[in-house]
Structure formats: C-alpha cells, structure tokens
Amino acid sequence: MTELFVNNEQVTLPGNFSTEIIEGNPFINPIGETSLDITVSLLEPANAYIFGYLYRPTSSIDISASLDCKLIIDAKEHYGKCIILEFSDEEVKIQLVFKNSIFTHAINDD
Numbered sequence: 001m002t003e004l005f006v007n008n009e010q011v012t013l014p015g016n017f018s019t020e021i022i023e024g025n026p027f028i029n030p031i032g033e034t035s036l037d038i039t040v041s042l043l044e045p046a047n048a049y050i051f052g053y054l055y056r057p058t059s060s061i062d063i064s065a066s067l068d069c070k071l072i073i074d075a076k077e078h079y080g081k082c083i084i085l086e087f088s089d090e091e092v093k094i095q096l097v098f099k100n101s102i103f104t105h106a107i108n109d110d
Contacts, residue, residue: 001072001073001074002017002018002019002071002072002073002074003071003072004038004069004070004071004072004096005069005070005071005072006050006051006067006068006069006082007050007067007068007069008068009046009049009050010046011040011046011047011050012040012041012044012046012047013038013040014040014041017038019036019038019071019073020036021071021073021078021098036095037085037093037094037095038093038094038095038096039091039092039093039094040091040092040094041090041091042087042088042089042090042091042092043090047092050067051084051087051092066081066082066083066097067081067082067084068081068082069081069082069096071096078096078098079098080096080097080098081096081097082094082095082096083095083096083097
C-alpha cells in the first residue's frame with residue numbers, strides 16, 4: 001500500500017498508483033533519492049486544497065517553493081520535499097526528493 005502526505009495532508013492518489021524510489025549516491029550521481037514523477041488530479045478536493053489551487057490567479061502557494069512530504073510504501077516511511085514540476089487546470093505533476101538527494105541542498109534542507 002502506498003500513501004502520500006504533503007504538508008501533513010493525505011493526497012488522493014489514483015486507484016492504480018505505484019511509484020518507485022530511485023536511489024543513488026549524491027556525490028557520484030546527482031539524482032540521490034527521488035521518486036518517479038507523480039501526477040495527481042486537482043479535480044479531487046483534497047488535492048486542490050493541498051496544492052493551493054495552483055491554477056487560480058489568487059493562488060495561495062508559491063510554485064517555486066517545495067512542500068514537506070512523507071511517502072509510505074509498504075509501511076516504510078520516506079521523509080522529504082515535494083517539488084512541483086508543472087500543473088494545469090486539472091492536474092499537477094510532482095517529484096519527491098529525499099534526504100540523500102543533492103537537490104535537498106538547493107531547497108535549504110540539511
């Protein structure tokens with residue numbers, strides 16, 4: 001079972017959702033630990049709430065900012081940041097980066 005929490009709110013994932021954690025050494029490979037790109041529907045009220053209605057002119061979220069996240073895959077928890085890659089009126093594409101990623105230094109996380 002896979003669950004995703006962004007800013008301590010549970011994201012509504014598609015019914016057939018699965019992702020993979022790509023692991024690497026950040027000194028050799030800048031990928032570090034990241035997830036594959038994840039696309040979630042903004043038509044789900046919970047997702048629209050979490051991502052601040054990105055497509056609205058009165059958006060309450062800065063899309064260049066990263067959001068705290070927790071990914072649970074089969075009872076194993078991964079803590080990191082959620083990076084918004086792109087969005088439209090109906091969906092948002094995100095990538096999760098975790099503590100061993102070189103990208104965490106770019107998003108001010110020790």
